[in-house]
Amino acid sequence: MSRLYGSIEPSVVDEDMLQKAVEEQGPKEEAGRIAKAEGIDFKDVLQLRLDFRNILKIDNLWQFVNLTMLQLDNNIIEKIEGLEMLVNLVWLDLSFNNIEAIEGLDSLVKLEDLSLYNNRIPQIENMDALEKLQVLSLGNNILTSLENKEIAAVKYQDDIDDLKRSENLILTKLKEESEKNKELEYHKAAFVEYLNSSFLFESMYAEDVESEKLSLIPGVAGLLETYKSKCTAVCQNIFEYGLNHHEKREAEEQIFSECLQEAINENQELGVQKIKDNENKAIELYSEIQHISDTEIIAVKIEQIGTEISHLKETLMTLEIQLVDQLEEIIKDFERNTSDMASTFIETVQGYMAQIRDFENHHNEKLLEIAISTLEKIGKGIFDEDIPDDVRMLFIDKDTIVNAVAASHDIHLLKIDNLEDDLITKINSLG
Template structure:
């Protein structure tokens, strides 16, 4: 047993072995030991190991101290790291397809580093030094959790796990949780608070246990359920609002549904605030706000409608793209199937030949067939790539037309009319201001105006300059929102097309490399038979 450790830890029994770290050599050894799906070990050694193809990786009993170098294992579904010297959970966020993780029998003190594992179903953390359950919110698919023989000492902390609605099996035995803390065996407590749980510490929670739990904790559970329901409703409402705001941003019309623009126009216009006390100004501002808001709402609705059109076009493109790739892949598959059937027969005949001349002739024939296969596969791939280029070009034209049309519509509805409204509003304010200047000069409004407003209207030129600066700022705010809308729409279109083109280019290069690699592998087979 480890000194100072309250629970057993198998890493203590490794003897005096020197701790190691996960590195390239260790990973290659582990992957080759376990084998790669659909690849022989010899091919893996000759052509290099494709970590992103590995589905399972077992690294137990290797004296590992730190988790590292796993970022390429993006397809990994099962990872075994039990019985090592690991102190910290880290380096796992790239394993987005992981469903099974075993970190039992290590020296882990804190649950962390699991944020990216949203598909994780099984988590084994038994025989560590964990004292608190936390940082697991993203594990929404969790069904089995093992935390036996750790340092958990608060039964209420276990209630944290209620958020995992799919949790089926929980093991927390061997932890220093005092049973007297809940006046009964915590089996009843857990059965009450985890109504979906089937097994606790390998004990089936039968109907009798459920009934006893329901009687004992009925009021507590009802209160907790109500609180959780309210919190869940609040979270769902927040998510809906976030999703709606994201939809507005994707349509480039965020904060155009309402009086946001009007508020932005006057946000920093301190001089305009002084005009509210002038006769008729409040009515002008109310009318100005209404007209600006109506225009913004009109553009907002147009933006959402255009966004829906673009989304439909994008969906149609990717559906067609997938169908085209599938069709060409089927052609290539048929070519490979026919070739492999005949190639196996040719290899069999070649192995049976004893005459050197005949063997040489048969090898040359096999090489010709391999070259023909390579040519035919390349032809299919180039046909697909050329077809995809044309499809992307048409899609680019369609999206560009939609984006340009939206930008032109927006410029017609929003900035042009908004500027006209601002010009009209400015002229009306000028008339009121000029009248006020004359009244102040005659001393007719001394009792009606605050001192700071009256001081502003003592000089006509000052008033004219102040109103002109205010008008320029208003127009600039309108122009800036127009520029933001148009430039973001164009940048989105450019990024979308570039992303599609880059993805297709990578697919094409990978396919060509695969064809050459397979042909080289076949030629290597023949060389060994000569």
């Protein structure tokens, strides 16, 4: 359980040991040479390894005030001490030592991970100050008291439960994100990403400075909600049609691939059979030649073999030409089908986008009516609604409010046009 002194002289943590450890674990090559020449300030060190150094006593660490990780495992330390100034320590490894008591940790209020594995600790004590401690390793000690074990279990069970809950939440979140990303990639492959939402409507108003002011005019909020609902519904139709088109496209590609492979396989099988037939005839002729002594007859047989080989070449060339013609026909059918599907997709998109433009034009007309009516009420002094000053500034005259509505309308139409162009460009890439 404990480590023995052995033949190596026990050591104390001193300036020479610390300087050497910092240099070994610090920057390398040119950066290391510069750091060594200029000197490394112990206050800048965040992590320090002092393992396997036969350390008997912890000392001289007071300068490492910003240290967050300290590794002191596999030494012969008997007492936890000299850590008072390490108030920023988060991770501390004191495993495989000869420690007999938990002490000297009161100032380590930020400590989250503490390993005291494989020591001589008989009981759990002096840990009330470690409120942030999440991981505690006390295995292979001499905790013979069942009471101590139960106290430890009760004391840290809440932390363990919290860690398990956090881990489950993280795993669930990662799984959800993975599924969302997978779904988004499929939507992108179908060219309809984000169209199953109010994405288009939100994008129209994201860069529309005037729309925020116009929306505060009494009566406009309800108009906007109606427009948003209609616009989103049409985008949902495009989304569903796009997914359906993508499924048909994939099915068409699968059929195309199967037809290609089937044609190639059939052609190869015929070719192999022709070659085998030719080989069998050649073997028969060679067998006959071996039993013939008449040179004239042998010459005839050899000529016959040559004729068979020529016929085989012609047959294989014919099969190759037939395969090329067949593949060309399969490819033409596939291109024709996919082109027809793409054309139908484009026509459908254009039809839906025309609906959205109609909604935009209708919305613009209604908005202008409300704006002009508001202007007239303000002019007659019968408008008593409370609106912000920057909105009221739009009603200086008719031109100002008309221009504001027109500017908003132009931005919306541009967004609609851009989405349509983008969709058509992507669909055309399939052809």
